[in-house]
Structures are given as C-alpha cells and as structure tokens.
Amino acid sequence: MNTRRRWLERGLRSTDVQEVLALVIMLVLIMLLMSQASNLFLTPRNLTNLLMDTTTVGIIAVFSTMLMISRGLDLSVAAAAAFCGILIGRMQETNGLWAGAVVAIGAGGLIGLINGFLVTYVGINPLITTLGMLSMLRGLAFVLSDGLTIPVFDLTGQRMDEYLAFAQLAEGRAAGIPYPILIMLGLFLIGLIVLRSTSYGRALYAIGGNEEASVLAGLSVKRYRMTAYILSGISAALAGILLTARLYAADPRAAPNIELTVITAVVLGGTSLSGGQGNLFGTLLGVLIIGALLNGLKLQSVSTEMQNIAQGLVLMLAVAIDQVRQGRVMFGLGTLRRWVQRKSTG
Amino acid sequence: MFNKRLLTVFLITAIVFGAFGALALRPAAVVAQDSCPTQKDSYVIGFANLTEDIDFTKLVREGMVSAAEAAGNVELILADNKLDGATALSNTENFITQGVDGIVHFQTDAAFGNVIMARSRAEGIPVIAIDIPMPGATFFGADNYYAGQLAGEALAAWVNENWGGQADAMLVLELPQSGPVPAARMQGMLESYQANVQTPVAEDQIYRLDSKNTQEESFRVVSDTLPAIPEDSKIVAITINDGTALGVIAAAEAAGRAENIIVVGQNADTSGQEEMIKPNSRYLGATAYFPEKYGDKIIPAMIDILECRPVPPSIFVDHIFISKDNVCDFYPDNWPEFCGGAEATPESGG
Numbered sequence: 181m182n183t184r185r186r187w188l189e190r191g192l193r194s195t196d197v198q199e200v201l202a203l204v205i206m207l208v209l210i211m212l213l214m215s216q217a218s219n220l221f222l223t224p225r226n227l228t229n230l231l232m233d234t235t236t237v238g239i240i241a242v243f244s245t246m247l248m249i250s251r252g253l254d255l256s257v258a259a260a261a262a263f264c265g266i267l268i269g270r271m272q273e274t275n276g277l278w279a280g281a282v283v284a285i286g287a288g289g290l291i292g293l294i295n296g297f298l299v300t301y302v303g304i305n306p307l308i309t310t311l312g313m314l315s316m317l318r319g320l321a322f323v324l325s326d327g328l329t330i331p332v333f334d335l336t337g338q339r340m341d342e343y344l345a346f347a348q349l350a351e352g353r354a355a356g357i358p359y360p361i362l363i364m365l366g367l368f369l370i371g372l373i374v375l376r377s378t379s380y381g382r383a384l385y386a387i388g389g390n391e392e393a394s395v396l397a398g399l400s401v402k403r404y405r406m407t408a409y410i411l412s413g414i415s416a417a418l419a420g421i422l423l424t425a426r427l428y429a430a431d432p433r434a435a436p437n438i439e440l441t442v443i444t445a446v447v448l449g450g451t452s453l454s455g456g457q458g459n460l461f462g463t464l465l466g467v468l469i470i471g472a473l474l475n476g477l478k479l480q481s482v483s484t485e486m487q488n489i490a491q492g493l494v495l496m497l498a499v500a501i502d503q504v505r506q507g508r509v510m511f512g513l514g515t516l517r518r519w520v521q522r523k524s525t526g
Numbered sequence: 527m528f529n530k531r532l533l534t535v536f537l538i539t540a541i542v543f544g545a546f547g548a549l550a551l552r553p554a555a556v557v558a559q560d561s562c563p564t565q566k567d568s569y570v571i572g573f574a575n576l577t578e579d580i581d582f583t584k585l586v587r588e589g590m591v592s593a594a595e596a597a598g599n600v601e602l603i604l605a606d607n608k609l610d611g612a613t614a615l616s617n618t619e620n621f622i623t624q625g626v627d628g629i630v631h632f633q634t635d636a637a638f639g640n641v642i643m644a645r646s647r648a649e650g651i652p653v654i655a656i657d658i659p660m661p662g663a664t665f666f667g668a669d670n671y672y673a674g675q676l677a678g679e680a681l682a683a684w685v686n687e688n689w690g691g692q693a694d695a696m697l698v699l700e701l702p703q704s705g706p707v708p709a710a711r712m713q714g715m716l717e718s719y720q721a722n723v724q725t726p727v728a729e730d731q732i733y734r735l736d737s738k739n740t741q742e743e744s745f746r747v748v749s750d751t752l753p754a755i756p757e758d759s760k761i762v763a764i765t766i767n768d769g770t771a772l773g774v775i776a777a778a779e780a781a782g783r784a785e786n787i788i789v790v791g792q793n794a795d796t797s798g799q800e801e802m803i804k805p806n807s808r809y810l811g812a813t814a815y816f817p818e819k820y821g822d823k824i825i826p827a828m829i830d831i832l833e834c835r836p837v838p839p840s841i842f843v844d845h846i847f848i849s850k851d852n853v854c855d856f857y858p859d860n861w862p863e864f865c866g867g868a869e870a871t872p873e874s875g876g
Contacts, residue, residue: 220623229619236612328705329611329637427611429637436610478620484578484606 196459199450203465210469214476221476228358234471235360236261236419236435238464241442241449242364242371243415245463247408248446249375251388251455252299253306254412255439256313260291261420262434263317268421269330269430276339277332277346284417291317292413296406314439321432330430350426360422367415371460384408388455444491445470448498470494562834564627564652568599571828572621574607574614576632576656581795585817586632586656593821600825607631611638618645628828631663632656639663652831654824657707664831666824669842670707673813674714674764676847677790681715681762682722684788684810691724693788694759697751699737699744699770708766711792715764727762731755737770744773745780752781763789768798768812775801775808784808794848799857803850803864811849814856819844 215221240257247254264284271280291313298309334343352359375381383404386394394401424430449466451458473494477487573590576583587604594602603624605617614633621629622645629646631653633639639660646653647662657667685693698716701708720726733755735747744765755761761783765771771791778787787808791798794814801809823841830837848856854865 223623226620226623229616229623232619233616329635331637331640333640423612426641427615427638428641429611429635431611431635431637433609433634434612436608475620478605478617479624481604483604484608 196450196462200459200462200465203449203462203469207465207469207472210472210476214472214479217476218479220479226475226479228361230471230475231361231364232358233475234467235364236423237438237441237445237470238364238467239360239367239419239422240412240415240438241445241463241467242367242460243408243411244442245446245449245451245458245460246371246375246381246384247405247412248443248451248453249388249455249458250384250405250408251391252296252405252408252412253310253443254292254295254409254416255307255310256291256295256317257412257416257419257442258435258438259314259317259321260288260413260416261423261438262432263291263321263324264288264417264420265424265430265434266321266324266330266432268424269332270324272330272332273335277342281346281421284421285414288413288415288417288420289410290413291416292410293406295413296409299409300402300405318432325430325432327432329432332424332428332430346425347428348425350422360426363418363422368460368464375460380404380407385456388452388457390456440495441470441491444495444498447502448494453499453502466498564650564832565834566627566832568601569627569829569832570601570603570625571628571630571825572603572605572617572624572626573630574605574617574621574632576607576634577609578606582793582815582817583632586820589818589821590630590824591821593825597825597829600829607633609634611635614638615642615645618642622646622649622651626651627832629653630656630824630828631660633658633660636660652828654828654831656820656824664827664837665840666820666827667843668707668815669845670710671714672842673792673815673845674711674716675718676714676813676845677764677792677811678715678718678720679722680811680847680849681764681788681790682719685723685760685762688788689760692760693723693727693762695731695733695755695761696727697748697761697763697774698732698734699748699763699765699774700734701739701766702736711766712764715790719762719764737766737773739766739770741769741773741776744770745777746773748774748777749780752777752783757783759786761787763787765789765791767791767793768795768801771809771812772797772801778808794853796860799848799853799860802848803853803861807850811847813845814848815843815845816856 211221220226240261244254244257264287267284267287268277268280271283275283295306295310295313298304299306332343332346334340348359350358350360354362375384383394383399386397386399387401387404391401420434423434445466446458446463447453447466448469449458449462449464451463470491473490474487477490571594573587575587578584578587591602594600603621603626605620607614607617611634614631615638618629618631629651631642633642633655636658639655639658643653643660643662653660653663654666655663659665685691696716696719698712700712716732733751735744735751737744737747761778763771763774765774768791771789774787774789775784778784788810789808790810791812792815794812798809798812801807802811820843827837827841846852846856853861858865
C-alpha cells in the first residue's frame with residue numbers, strides 16, 4: 181500500500197505528469213466554458229467535427245514533436261501537404277489515385293530527406309532551410325496546378341471504384357469514428373511507444389538535450405535527426421493525402437499557415453523549442469485544446485480576428501511556458517519574488 | 527310563402543356550398559403545408575464569407591447582416607471560409623450542427639462545391655452560392671461578361687465623343703491566374719469596346735499585360751510597355767479592377783503621357799471613386815458590383831426557397847457603370863464635397 185502511494189506521489193511530482201495534468205485541466209476548463217456558451221458543443225456531431233478539424237494538424241504534430249525533441253524544426257509541412265496533394269491530382273488520370281498517393285508519400289520522404297540533409301550535413305539553420313523549402317514547395321504546387329485547384333473526380337466514369345475507395349480514406353468510419361481521427365490517434369499511439377520504449381526515441385531525447393554528449397556517447401546524431409526530418413515530411417504527405425480525399429480536390433493553397441498551429445500545439449504540449457524535452461500525450465492535448473478553442477469560438481460566431489487573437493495568445497502562452505520551463509524568465513520571476521519578500525518582511 | 531321557400535332553398539344551397547368549400551379548402555391547406563416542409567415563422571441562415579481580409583467581402587458581410595435584420599425573421603450565423611476549402615467544409619459541418627435552415631456560401635473554388643453540396647444535400651439544406659457556382663446551389667453573383675460590356679461601351683462612347691472615334695493602342699490589364707471569371711470581364715470590355723467604337727484598335731496594337739491584381743505590378747508592366755507605343759498615340763486601357771487602373775494611370779503620369787490615356791475598370795470601390803472625381807481624371811469610371819447590396823437579394827431569395835416559392839437558378843448583381851457623372855447618385859456620403867456642387871472637369875463625359 182505504502183509502495184503504491186509512494187509511486188503515485190513520485191509520479192505526480194514528475195514534471196511530465198504535472199504538465200500533462202495542467203493541460204488536462206486546461207482542456208476540461210475550455211470544454212466546460214464552451215459547453216456553457218453553446219449546448220451544441222458537447223454533442224457527438226460537434227465533437228466529431230472538432231476532431232476532424234484537428235486531424236491535419238494532429239497527424240503532422242506527432243512527427244513534429246519527435247523532430248523538435250531532437251532540436252529540429254520543420255516549417256515546410258503545410259506546403260509539403262499541399263504539394264503532395266497536387267501530385268495526386270496530377271497523377272490521377274495517368275497513373276491512378278493510389279499510385280499518386282504512393283508517390284506523394286515518397287515525395288514527402290524526399291522533402292524531409294533534403295531538409296534533413298541541409299540541416300544536419302550542410303549545417304544550414306533549420307528555420308532558414310525549411311522556410312526556403314516552404315516557399316519552393318508552394319511555388320511548385322502552383323506551377324504543377326497552373327494555380328488552380330484540381331478536382332479529384334473520375335471524368336471517364338471507368339474507375340469509379342478506385343475513386344470511391346480513395347474518398348473512403350476521409351469518409352469511411354469504424355465503430356462510428358471517421359478514419360482520419362483513427363489514423364491520427366493511431367499515429368499518436370505509435371509515436372508514444374516509439375518515444376518511450378525504443379532506442380530511437382531515447383536517442384532523440386538525448387540528441388536534443390545535449391548534442392555533444394550524444395556524439396561522445398557514440399550516437400549517430402546526424403542519422404537520427406535526418407530520420408526525424410524524413411518522418412516529418414512523410415507525415416505532411418499523409419496529411420495532404422487525407423485532405424485531398426476529404427475535399428475531393430487538390431488545392432495548391434491547402435493547409436494555409438498550419439505550420440504555426442502545429443508548432444503552437446507541440447510547444448503548448450510541453451515540447452521545448454530548445455529540444456530534449458517533450459511528450460506526445462502533451463502534444464495531443466495541445467492539439468485538442470486549440471481545436472476545442474477554435475471550434476467553440478466558431479460555434480459562437482466569434483469573428484476571425486478574435487479567433488486569431490485567441491490562437492496568438494495560446495501561442496504566446498505556450499512559448500512563455502516553455503521559457504519558464506527553461507528558466508529563462510527567472511529575472512522576472514526573481515524580481516517578483518524579491519518584491520513579495522520585501523513587502524512581507526518590511 | 528314563395529319567399530320562405532326561396533329563402534330555404536338559398537340557405538340549403540349556401541350550407542351545401544359552404545360545406546363543399548370548407549371540405550375543398552381544408553385538404554388544400556394541408557397540402558400546401560405538406561408541400562413546403564421548410565416553411566417556418568423564422569429562419570436560421572448560415573453565411574460563410576469568402577474571407578474577412580478584404581474590403582469587398584467585408585461589405586458583403588455587412589450587407590448580409592443588414593438584410594437579415596431587415597427581414598425580421600432571420601437569425602444569421604456568421605463564419606469565415608478564409609479562402610480555404612477545408613475551412614469551407616468545416617463551416618458547412620458546423621452550420622449543420624447548428625441546425626441552420628439554409629446556407630449561403632461564398633467560398634473560394636468551384637472544385638470544393640461537390641463535397642460541400644454533398645453534405646448540405648444529405649441534410650436537405652438549400653444553399654445559395656455567391657460568385658462561385660456549386661452543383662445544386664442557387665447561384666448569386668456578378669454577371670462578369672455584362673459588367674465588362676458596360677465599361678467597354680462607356681469607354682467607346684467617350685472615345686467616339688472626345689478622340690474622334692479612334693484610339694491607337696489598347697492596354698489590357700488582365701489576371702490570367704484567376705481563370706475564367708476575370709477573363710469574362712476582360713472579354714466583355716474588349717469586345718464591347720471594339721463593337722461600339724467607330725474605329726476598333728488593330729489587333730497588333732492590343733497589349734495584353736498580366737496585372738497580377740496589384741497596383742504595383744500594373745504600374746511596372748505599363749511602365750515597361752509604354753516605350754513600345756509611339757509618343758503621341760491615344761491609348762485606351764481596360765483593367766481588371768480599380769487598383770490595377772490606378773497603376774496604369776500612375777505609370778502614364780510618370781511617363782508624362784497621362785493626357786493621351788483613358789482608363790476604365792471594375793468594382794468602383796472607394797479608391798476608384800476618389801480617382802474618377804479628380805479634376806481632369808484619366809479614370810473614366812468602373813462597373814460597380816455593389817457588394818453591400820448582395821444581402822438585399824440573397825436573404826429574400828433564401829426565404830423564397832425555404833417557403834417554396836420559385837427562385838431562378840441564377841440571380842445576378844445589378845451592375846451599373848459608375849463615373850463622376852453618377853457617383854453622387856450612388857455614393858453621396860463618400861464624397862460630400864464633390865457631391866455638394868463640384869465643378870465639371872474640362873472633358874465632359876470623361
């Protein structure tokens with residue numbers, strides 16, 4: 181009994197658990213607030229909408245978390261998703277949708293490989309590298325599509341089954357839950373296992389926490405980090421495929437600015453911008469918090485400006501929490517503490 | 527006695543007819559109610575705007591809100607499609623969750639129409655699509671070719687009156703990247719000008735330039751093109767919108783050739799109106815789309831649909847060519863000084 185209590189106390193004292201608990205409380209509070217504001221908020225239909233809206237961000241966030249734990253950063257994910265969607269749109273007539281999807285996954289991996297190579301082997305700053313990739317991929321998507329959205333539609337009427345099967349990726353359900361939500365949750369589960377229980381996951385933490393020590397310990401830092409970039413590219417491709425299936429169309433402008441939402445969710449979930457820290461359960465909660473907030477505000481017909489302000493505040497809050505976690509705002513807190521001490525003593 | 531009988535017969539006839547009438551009317555009333563299951567005392571309508579980042583769509587939203595208030599029995603739920611297909615689909619799902627009776631969608635691309643309409647059709651919710659047609663939705667929007675024609679006709683009339691019916695060159699400031707909708711405007715302007723002017727511009731003197739929808743790019747491409755046109759040539763310019771027109775005028779002024787150019791455009795927004803009322807302005811005018819009045823047609827049309835009254839499959843904006851001669855009729859509050867009795871510019875009609 182005592183052992184169990186001590187284990188519980190030790191567990192509750194651990195930083196990760198405390199952070200996750202804080203996020204759970206935040207999520208519950210937002211959901212309570214939104215459900216008070218609208219009686220539609222907690223209906224199964226709306227909760228399904230909410231989760232469906234989070235799938236693109238969620239799928240990418242799984243691997244962005246891993247990448248950021250290893251002190252990497254990928255701003256090209258949204259552009260990669262749009263580009264991969266366009267590849268499917270372009271290939272649908274000549275090679276078929278599934279071949280397009282396979283090529284899209286390959287292209288996502290290649291994008292990650294190039295990002296990873298430039299960051300790890302050439303030594304270019306990840307922000308600059310992936311910003312450049314973002315710009316290039318958006319441009320390529322526009323060139324390949326002539327700037328127009330490509331309908332994913334069986335014009336010949338000969339391959340209806342293939343198109344219906346592809347649409348099922350987004351429309352299909354298992355036990356009443358849409359596939360994209362299941363895919364997102366499945367990826368979170370796989371990611372959790374990888375980070376917690378595999379040498380690859382532990383290596384990512386080690387590399388992000390102390391690169392030099394990792395090198396000295398014999399870890400192949402470049403290879404591990406490059407793999408994280410490749411996985412990030414593949415996740416963007418997967419998000420692009422699901423988005424294309426959901427919209428029956430490939431849009432070169434798809435997923436606008438979601439790279440920022442991904443970073444917000446990941447940092448809010450407890451992953452440090454400086455690497456070495458983070459967990460996927462926190463990221464999932466971060467994704468859900470942002471999703472619940474935006475969905476609730478939408479149900480209230482709150483203006484886009486206010487929604488943007490709310491999302492911006494969440495991003496700032498997330499970064500501030502990260503800074504506190506890193507001990508970088510100790511000046512401010514120390515000053516406050518000393519002021520409180522002075523007041524209380526004198 | 528005769529009168530009594532007559533009265534009795536009359537009463538019986540009246541009762542029989544009355545009963546028949548009641549019987550005949552009652553099923554009719556039931557049929558009317560059954561045949562229009564969407565009819566209610568009040569309605570909830572979802573309106574998803576294209577974006578909230580540009581003036582045009584903000585005016586559309588304000589007009590929709592005013593029209594909903596004026597209708598008295600409409601609650602309008604607002605959303606923003608943010609120029610994004612996935613957001614438009616998400617807004618559709620939200621509207622369905624919110625139990626709207628009808629949806630007005632101003633979304634970015636016809637390619638997303640299928641999936642959006644599939645969702646609303648499954649719930650039996652009628653949709654009005656603004657500017658971008660969607661399968662099964664009532665279309666409301668600009669008649670782009672006609673809007674172009676109005677500007678082309680006005681330009682031709684001005685050239686006939688002021689330049690002896692002939693211009694030497696034409697600048698066509700278009701927007702190829704946006705596909706057929708702006709292309710229809712340009713085609714309307716070009717064809718209408720050539721058909722109505724006394725001497726059409728020769729094909730090899732028509733310069734097609736990509737404005738990229740910005741004043742800066744318009745200024746740049748026109749500045750690059752003007753040297754290729756002989757110095758004293760009379761030039762007409764047809765442009766995709768006011769900003770592009772302002773770029774053309776600025777480039778002509780910078781090249782010292784403003785007196786030999788006359789420009790028409792589309793939209794007639796505040797910046798365009800400001801330019802056209804200037805003394806000796808080279809901006810003849812622009813076709814107005816009146817986004818602030820979209821709601822005045824859309825909300826009643828949606829109520830008609832919900833109350834099972836016939837509505838045409840396409841409803842068009844009432845376009846009018848706005849110049850300094852009639853700007854005060856439509857926008858007197860924008861220019862109180864000018865509309866309070868400004869002097870006419872030297873070239874009347876221009």
